[in-house]
Amino acid sequence: MDNISVEKKWNKIWQESGLYKFDKNDTARKHYVLEMFSYPSGAKLHVGHWYNYALSDSYARFKKMQGFNVFEPMGFDSFGLPAENYAIKTGIHPQDSTLKNIEIMEEQLKNMGAMFDWDAEVKTCMPDYYKWTQWMFLKLYEKGLAYRKEAPVNWCPSCNTVLANEQVSDGECERCHSTVVKKNLTQWFFKITDYAQELLDGLNALDWPEKTKLMQKNWIGRSEGGEIEFVVDNADKDAFRVFTTRADTLFGVTYVVLAPEHPLVDKITAPDRRQAVEEYRLETSKVNEIERLSTAKEKTGVFTGAYAFNPINGDRVPILIGDYVLYSYGTGCVMGVPAHDERDFVFAQKHGLPIKRVVCGAEGKDDLPFTEYGVMTNSGEFDGMTSEEGRRAVVEKLARKNKGELKVNYRLRDWLVSRQRYWGAPIPVVYCEKCGTVPVPEKELPVLLPYDVDFRPDGESPLKKHKGFMNTTCPRCGGKAVREADTLDTFVCSSWYFLRYADSKNDKAPFDKETVNKILPVDKYIGGAEHACMHLLYARFITKALRDMGYLRFDEPFRRLVHQGVILGPDGNRMSKSKGNVVSPDAYVEEYGSDVFRLYLMFGFSYTEGGPWNDDGIKSIARFLDRVERLVKKAAESEDGKSGEKTAAEKELDYAKNYAAKNITRDMEAFSFNTSVARLMEYVNALQKYETAATYDAKFFKACVNDFIVMLSPFTPHFAEELWEMTGHKTSVFDERYPVADESALVRDETEYAVQINSK
Numbered sequence: 097m098d099n100i101s102v103e104k105k106w107n108k109i110w111q112e113s114g115l116y117k118f119d120k121n122d123t124a125r126k127h128y129v130l131e132m133f134s135y136p137s138g139a140k141l142h143v144g145h146w147y148n149y150a151l152s153d154s155y156a157r158f159k160k161m162q163g164f165n166v167f168e169p170m171g172f173d174s175f176g177l178p179a180e181n182y183a184i185k186t187g188i189h190p191q192d193s194t195l196k197n198i199e200i201m202e203e204q205l206k207n208m209g210a211m212f213d214w215d216a217e218v219k220t221c222m223p224d225y226y227k228w229t230q231w232m233f234l235k236l237y238e239k240g241l242a243y244r245k246e247a248p249v250n251w252c253p254s255c256n257t258v259l260a261n262e263q264v265s266d267g268e269c270e271r272c273h274s275t276v277v278k279k280n281l282t283q284w285f286f287k288i289t290d291y292a293q294e295l296l297d298g299l300n301a302l303d304w305p306e307k308t309k310l311m312q313k314n315w316i317g318r319s320e321g322g323e324i325e326f327v328v329d330n331a332d333k334d335a336f337r338v339f340t341t342r343a344d345t346l347f348g349v350t351y352v353v354l355a356p357e358h359p360l361v362d363k364i365t366a367p368d369r370r371q372a373v374e375e376y377r378l379e380t381s382k383v384n385e386i387e388r389l390s391t392a393k394e395k396t397g398v399f400t401g402a403y404a405f406n407p408i409n410g411d412r413v414p415i416l417i418g419d420y421v422l423y424s425y426g427t428g429c430v431m432g433v434p435a436h437d438e439r440d441f442v443f444a445q446k447h448g449l450p451i452k453r454v455v456c457g458a459e460g461k462d463d464l465p466f467t468e469y470g471v472m473t474n475s476g477e478f479d480g481m482t483s484e485e486g487r488r489a490v491v492e493k494l495a496r497k498n499k500g501e502l503k504v505n506y507r508l509r510d511w512l513v514s515r516q517r518y519w520g521a522p523i524p525v526v527y528c529e530k531c532g533t534v535p536v537p538e539k540e541l542p543v544l545l546p547y548d549v550d551f552r553p554d555g556e557s558p559l560k561k562h563k564g565f566m567n568t569t570c571p572r573c574g575g576k577a578v579r580e581a582d583t584l585d586t587f588v589c590s591s592w593y594f595l596r597y598a599d600s601k602n603d604k605a606p607f608d609k610e611t612v613n614k615i616l617p618v619d620k621y622i623g624g625a626e627h628a629c630m631h632l633l634y635a636r637f638i639t640k641a642l643r644d645m646g647y648l649r650f651d652e653p654f655r656r657l658v659h660q661g662v663i664l665g666p667d668g669n670r671m672s673k674s675k676g677n678v679v680s681p682d683a684y685v686e687e688y689g690s691d692v693f694r695l696y697l698m699f700g701f702s703y704t705e706g707g708p709w710n711d712d713g714i715k716s717i718a719r720f721l722d723r724v725e726r727l728v729k730k731a732a733e734s735e736d737g738k739s740g741e742k743t744a745a746e747k748e749l750d751y752a753k754n755y756a757a758k759n760i761t762r763d764m765e766a767f768s769f770n771t772s773v774a775r776l777m778e779y780v781n782a783l784q785k786y787e788t789a790a791t792y793d794a795k796f797f798k799a800c801v802n803d804f805i806v807m808l809s810p811f812t813p814h815f816a817e818e819l820w821e822m823t824g825h826k827t828s829v830f831d832e833r834y835p836v837a838d839e840s841a842l843v844r845d846e847t848e849y850a851v852q853i854n855s856k
Contacts, residue, residue, distance in 0.1 A: 097725055097815070097818065099688065099689025099690075099691065099692065099814075099815070100686070100689055102689070102814050102815065102818045103207065103209060103689055103690055103691065103814040105814075105818075106209070106813070106814045106817045106818065107206060107207060107209060107814070109817075110209075110211075111206070113828075115211075115828055115830065116160075116166075116168070116211035116212070116213055117213055117215060118165065118166070118167040118168075118169075118213045118216070119165055120598075120611060120614075120615070122165045123165070123614040123615060124165075125163060125164050125165050126164070126165045126166075126167060126614070126615060126619075127156075127159045127164035127165065127166050127167070127619050127620075128166075128167045128615060128616065128617070128618045128619045128620070129152065129155065129156040129159065129166055129167070129168045129618075129619065129620045129622075130168070130169065130594055130597075130618045130620070130621050130622070130654075131148055131149050131152050131153075131168075131170070131622045131623060132148070132621070132622065132623030132624065132627065132631070133170065133171045133172055133173050133218075133590070133593065134172060134173065134201065135172070135173045135174070135176065135178060136172050136174055136179075136194055136197035136198045136201055137178035137179060137182065137197070140200060140201070140204060140680070140682065141201060141204045141205070141208075141681065142671070142678065142679070142680060142681070143663050143671075143679045143680070143681050143697075143709065144662070144663060144671070146208070146681045146693065146694070146697060147660055147661075147663050147697055147701075147703075147706070148622060148623065148624075148660050149170075149205065149208065149210055150208055150209075150210065150690070150693075150694040150697065151660070151694070151697060151698055151703055151767075151769055152620075152622040152658075152660070152767075153168065153208070153209075153210035153211060153212075154694070154698070154764075154769065154810040154811055154813075155620065155622075155764060155767060155810070156168045156210075156211055157211055157809065157810035157813060157830065158764045158810040158834060160211070160830060161806070161809070161810065161830060161832060161833060161834035162833070162834050163833060166211070167213065167216075167597075167598075167615060168210070168211055168212055168213060169212060169213050169216035169217065169218075169597040169600075170205060170210070170212040170213075170214070170216075170217060171216075171217050171218035171219060171220070171593060171597065171600075172198050172201070172218070172219045172220065172221075173220055173586065173589065173590050173593070174194050174198065174219050174220050174221035174222075175220050175221050175226070175519055175520045175521060175583075175586045175589055176519065176520065176586035177255060177257065177517065177519075177586075179193060179194045179519050180517055180518055180519040180551060181255070181272075183519070183551060184551065184552060184553065189547070190518070190519040190551070191221065191519075191547060194221055195219075195221075198219060202214075202217075207685075207690060208690055208694075209690055209691070209694075209813045209814050211813075211830075215600075215601075216597045216598075216600045217600065218593055218596050218597060218600050220521075220586070220589035220590070220593065221519075223542045223544060224603065225589070225593075225596065226521035226542055226545075226589065227541045227542035228592075228596065228605075228606035229521045229584065229588055229589050229592070230521060230522070230523075230524040230536070230541050230542055230543060230584075231538060231541060231606055232588070232591075232592060232606070232638065233523065233524055233584065233588070234524060234535050234536070234538060234541075235641075235642075235645060236286055236287075236641060237525075237535055238535075239641070239644075239645065240287070241286060241287045241290065241641055242284060242285070242286055242287070242513075243284070243285055243287065244282060244283065244284050244285070244533065245282065245283065245285065246280055246281065246282045246283075247280070247281070247283055247285075247424060247512070248278045248279065248280050248357060248385070248423070248424055249278070249279055249280075249281050249283060249512060250264050250276045250277075250278070250385065251276065251277050251278065251279035251281075252269040252272065252274055252276055253274060253275075253277060254269065254272045254274035255269060255272055255274070255517075255553070256516065256517075256553035256554070257515050257516050257517050257553075258279075258281065258283065258512060258514060258515060258516060259276060264276050264385075267387045277382070278381060278383075278385060281514075281516075283512050283513075283514040283582075284512075284513050284514045284523060284525075284580075284582065285510040285511060285512055285513065286510060286511040286513055286588075286637070287510050288508065288510055288511045288633070288634070288637045289506060289508055289509065289510050291637050291640050291641070292316055292318070292506040292508050293318070293504075293506075294640060295312070295316055295508075295633065295636055295637065295640070296312075296313060296316045296318055298636065298640075298651060298652055299312055299313060301652070302652060302654075302655070302656075302657070303655060303656040303657070304654075304656070304657040305625070305657065305658075305659055307625070307628075308625060308628045308632070308657065308659065311628040311629055312628060312629060312632070312633060314507075315507065315508060315628075315629040315633065316506055316507065316508045317506055317507025317508060318504060318505075318506055318507075319339075319341050319504070319505045319506070319507075320341065320502075320504055320505075321339055321340050321341035321342070321343065321487070321491075321502075321503060321504075321505065322339070322340060322343045322487070322490070322491030322494070322500050322501065322502055322503060323337050323338070323339050323427065323500060323501055323503045324337060324338050324339075324340060324343065324346065324407060324408075324431070324491070324494060324499070324500045325337050325407060325494075325498075325499045325500060326338065326352055326404040326405065326406065326407060326413075326429075326431075327404060327405050327407070328360075328364055328402060328403070328404050328415070329402070329403040329404060329405060329412060330364060330402065332363075334360060334363065334364065336352075336354065336358075336360055336404075336427065336428075336429045337427045337429065338352065338427055338429045338430055338431045339426050339427055339503065339505050340430075340431060341487070342433065342436065342483075342487065343486070343487045343488075343490040343491045343500075344454075344455060344469075344472055344478075344481075344483040344484075344486035344487045344490060345433040345435075345436045345454055345455060346406065346408045346431070346433075346490055347406075347408060347409055347452070347454040347472075347474060347475045347478075348433045348434075348435045348436055348452045348453060348454040348455070349406050349411070349413055349431045349432060349433055350411075350413055350432060350433070350434060350444065350449050350450045350451065350452055351413050351414050351415075351416060351431075351432040351444070351447075351449050352404055352413055352414075352415050352416070352429060352430070352431050352432060353397055353415075353416045353417065353418040353420075353421050353429065353430050353431075353432060354400075354415060354416070354417050354418075354421060354428065354429050355417065355418075355421040355422050355423035355428040355429070356376065356377040356380045356381075356417045356418075356419060356421075356423075357377075357422075357423040357424075357428070358417070358423050358428045358429065361373065361377075361400065361417055364400055364401075364402035364415065365400045365401060365402065366400065366401025366402060367401075368401060369398070369399060369400055369401035372398050372399075373398055373400055373417060376396075376397075376398045376417065376419075377417070379419075380419040383419060385422060385424075388419050388420055388422065389420065389422065389425075393420070394442075395418060395420050395439055395440075395442070395443045396418060396419055396420075397416040397417055397418030397419070397420075397443070397447070398416060398417060399414055399415075399416050399447070400414075400415050400416060400417060402414075402415045403415060407494055407497070407499040407500065408490060408493075408494065414449070416447070418430075418443075424509065425507075425509065426505060432444065432449070434449065434450075434451045434452075435451050435452055435453040435454065435455075435466075436453070436454070436455055436466055437466055438466040441466065452474070453473075453474070454472060454473060454474045454475055455469070455470045455471065455472055455473065455483060456470050456471055456473050457470050457471070469482070469483035469484065470482075470483060471483070472486045478490065488502065511585075511634060511637070512585070513584050513585045513587075513588055514582040514583075514584075514585070515582060515583050515584065515585050515586075516556060516557045516581075516582055517551075517553075517557070517558065517583055518545075518549050518551035518557075518558040518559065518583065519545075519551070519583070520545075520583030520584050520585070520586060521545070521583055521584045521588070521589060522543040522544075522545055522559070522565075522579070522580070522583055522584075523543075523580040523582055523583065523584055524536035524541060524543045524580075525579070525580040526568055526570060526571065526577040526578065526579050526580070527577060527578050527579075527580070528570035528572065528573065528575060528576070528577040529575070529576070529577075530570070530573050530575055531570050531572045531573055531575075531577075534570055534571055534572055534577065535571075536571060537571050540571070543579070545583075546559075546562050546564065546565045548562070549561070549562050549565075550562075556581075557581035557582050557583070559579070559581040559582075559583070560581040565579060566578050566579050566581065587630060587631060587634050588634075590631055590634075590635070591631070591634040591635045591637070591638040592606070592635070592638050592639075592642075594616070594618055594621075594635070594653060594654075595607050595612055595616065595639075595642075595648075595653075598611055598612045598615040598616060599611050599612060609647055609648075612647075612648065613648060613649045613650070616648070616650060616653070617639075617650050617652055617653050617654060617655050618653060618654045618655065619655050619656065620655075620656050620658065621653075621654035621655075621656065621657050621658070622657075622658045622659075622660060622767075623657075623659065623660070624659060624660065624662075625659040632654070632657070635653050635654070636652060636653060639651070639652065639653040658703075658704065658767050659704060660703055660704065660706070661701065661702065661703060661704050661705040661706025661707065662706040663679070663701065663706050663707070663708075663709055664706065664707060664708045664709065665677025665678065665679065665708065665709060666679070666708060666709050666710065667708070668708045679709045681693055684696075684711070684714060688714060688717075688718050689814070689815075690814070691721070691811075691812035691813065691814050691815045692714065692717055692718050692721060692812075693714070694811070694812065695717050695720075695721070695773065695811055695812055696711075696713060696714045696717045698769035698770060698772070698773050698811060699713070699717060699769070699770050699773040699774070700713050700714075700770070701770065702768075702770055703767045703768065703769050703770070704767060720777065720780070721812065721815060723780060723784070724780060724804075724808070724815075724819070725819070727780065727783055727784065727787075727801060727804075728801055728805065728819045728822055728823060729822070730787070731794075731797055731798045731801040731802075731823065732798075732822050732823045732824065734794035734797065734798065742796075743789075743791040743793075744791075744845075744846075745786055745789035745790075745791050745792075746786070746791065746793065746796055747841075747844075747845065748782070748785075748786070749782050749783065749785075749786045749796075749800055750800075750838075750841045751841055751842060751844060752778065752779050752781075752782030752783075753779060753782075753800055753803055753804070753835070753841075754835075754837040754838050754839075754841040754842055755775070755778075755837075755842060756775040756776060756778065756779040756807060757803075757807065757834075757835040757836060757837040758837035758839075758842070759771070759772075759775045760772045760775050760776070760807060761834070761836070761837070763775070764810075769811075772811070773811065776804075776807060776808055776811065779804055779807070780804070783797070783800060783801065783804065786800070798823070801823070802823060803835050805819045805820050805823065805829060806820075806829060806832045806833075806834065806835060807834070807835060809829045809830060809832075810834075813830075816829050817829055817830075
């Protein structure tokens with residue numbers, strides 16, 4: 097069989113017949129299968145795209161053949177840094193290169209034979225999409241969930257843009273690996289912290305990998321404790337608060353530490369300490385936030401010359417500043433308890449600070465490790481309380497004096513969405529001298545991104561240099577105004593695309609509420625584990641915010657999540673152009689066809705684990721399909737034989753068929769494609785064995801071969817369609833129901849047992 101011509105033939109038929117179009121009027125049996133959409137930064141699909149899209153498409157086909165109305169859309173996450181960086185390097189406008197790449201990738205995806213519903217396609221860089229991304233911004237702004245403030249941000253000096261914390265890895269930009277520095281800028285934020293607890297609680301009901309749920313739990317980072325007020329020993333009685341989960345150790349506080357950026361530092365620093373403090377602050381500014389928080393880094397600090405009073409016992413304790421405290425995290429202040437924290441102990445010894453033990457073992461022994469809870473001592477009315485009892489009792493006493501309160505703290509910080517880049521959705525806000533910050537009216541959306549922009553990086557937003565874009569009129573007073581020059585983080589675009597798919601041609605709203613609430617949430621979401629604390633968290637936040645605004649009737653966007661593994665280079669390292677180990681699927685597809693390549697990816701790797709690329713088995717897969725073709729040809733050419741009571745050989749083949757159907761159905765739900773293919777191979781062996789049986793019956797053989805073609809079809813769609821036609825069928829094999837195992841056929845009349853006698 098000429099695989100290439102067969103695939104072209106069936107692709108044309110599928111597209112012309114609209115076989116895979118989703119019926120929005122039949123949502124009772126809907127099944128929304130979604131692959132994380134691709135970024136068209138390269139002109140062609142790589143093996144990672146294939147591994148994600150082709151294999152999950154086989155699952156979607158399987159569900160269709162089980163009778164589900166499957167919705168499997170596709171689109172392109174087409175704003176962002178890669179296209180802009182490519183434009184800076186080559187001089188090709190990002191819009192031109194992106195749309196050209198999309199055109200190429202669309203054709204490749206269609207040739208893959210996936211059942212994508214192209215009527216639902218979205219491209220996030222197009223005005224008909226980012227108009228509604230801007231609408232999302234305005235709705236969040238109306239609800240107080242979008243705000244602007246000056247804040248220290250992660251700045252990549254090479255990419256000349258702000259990075260979210262999640263985009264910094266080991267102190268480096270995840271894109272270009274330049275060292276990230278801190279910079280103060282006025283930025284736009286989304287108030288994701290308002291949903292911190294709900295984002296945490298919602299994880300319990302999700303069918304997601306436990307590792308991913310744990311990563312989100314740790315990223316949200318819920319801590320229960322108390323916020324304690326310390327008053328500075330100065331004329332103005334300035335005060336600051338610290339958050340602690342160990343209020344039982346408050347009696348052991350011997351110093352406090354403020355973040356070097358804390359505004360109180362300028363006011364309280366003693367004149368003779370000013371130079372040392374300023375020198376330390378300068379050095380701290382050169383260290384990025386990730387490094388400052390690293391537990392592997394030694395705590396450092398300097399004394400300000402000021403003191404504060406411990407509110408629980410009145411002790412006068414020194415105030416230091418330290419780089420391990422961040423003004424943007426928590427209260428920007430911490431208390432030092434060197435007797436009950438190992439790193440505080442090292443810090444205290446280095447700076448000659450006192451150490452005071454106030455928690456001991458249950459028997460009054462001072463032999464506890466630093467972090468272990470015990471019984472409070474040296475604390476007056478709290479003596480003898482367990483740590484658990486004391487933590488609440490201490491805070492409650494301080495609360496009665498307005499010096500503290502019980503509080504829940506989260507590690508999660510608000511989502512910084514401003515980007516000082518060109519290739520992104522413009523933020524729909526103008527600034528007027530008279531009216532201040534003014535949102536663009538909804539009727540004036542989209543705020544179009546101009547084409548003629550000098551996007552070469554110079555540390556400022558490229559749009560600032562485009563006077564035609566920047567100069568505008570105030571929507572409120574009609575006076576002169578300027579537009580916001582920053583663009584939105586591309587993660588804003590991808591935080592709601594799964595909603596737009598359901599109603600992608602709507603020009604009156606981002607989606608019809610009734611339609612989206614029938615089709616969503618996504619039943620199966622497939623994509624990389626690297627998005628655990630970025631895209632997945634942001635998408636959950638946007639979903640919950642839209643629900644609270646009355647647009648959605650569900651709490652979570654993705655019911656079940658599957659992470660595909662990573663196909664590594666032949667050298668065992670992650671594929672990278674710089675390492676020269678990137679594997680392109682094109683040559684394999686051109687030689688063997690897309691079905692052989694798809695089946696090899698299924699059989700050669702465990703889907704959720706991946707592994708190093710090795711093409712040794714692809715020829716074996718091609719030979720396996722040749723065997724299948726010969727079997728089908730024999731069945732098609734044979735004349736019908738008798739039909740009667742099943743012989744032993746027929747019962748054996750019937751067992752093999754039902755065993756395959758039962759196990760493939762189970763394994764496909766688990767995305768265990770390699771074991772599913774193994775069951776198909778076993779069934780082929782059984783068919784070949786039956787061919788030589790003395791009681792061979794052509795009619796029975798034909799029926800079993802037909803069942804095999806139906807079983808095979810999700811795995812090799814073009815090949816199966818051709819086989820189905822070869823056996824005389826006039827309709828698509830994908831209109832057939834996937835075989836359901838007959839349990840009675842799995843009960844054998846006879847079973848072989850191995851018997852040992854005298855160990856022989």
